[in-house]
Amino acid sequence: MKDKTKNDMYPSLFTHFKPGERVSRTVRNDDGKTKEYEGIIMALSDEKMEVYWDTLDGEYSPFHIKDDFTMCPIDEVLNGRGKCSPIKRKKRSYIDW
Secondary structure (H helix, E strand, O other): OOOOOOOOOOOOHHHHOOOOEEEEEEEEEEOOOOEEEEEEEEOOOOEEEEEEEEOOOEEEEEOOOOOOOEEEEEOOOOOEOEOOOOOOOOOOOOOOO
């Protein structure tokens, strides 16, 4: 059965991301300050991404993040939503090699 909700405006998320990759996004608070969240892609489909956010402003803080698991539709992943930036692949550091 074909998925009737398929969005032809965007390519598959698999062209940009892979499960298990580290990703990041910034979120602007009501006072205008930004926080950077980092996480790992737990599940991925053509049109949705589930992320477990575990790092806040460079510190491993899984217990301080209220919405630690998020399921994001493709539009939110690529364009952001409200106060949230688009989700980007985290650049690897020399330690990761």
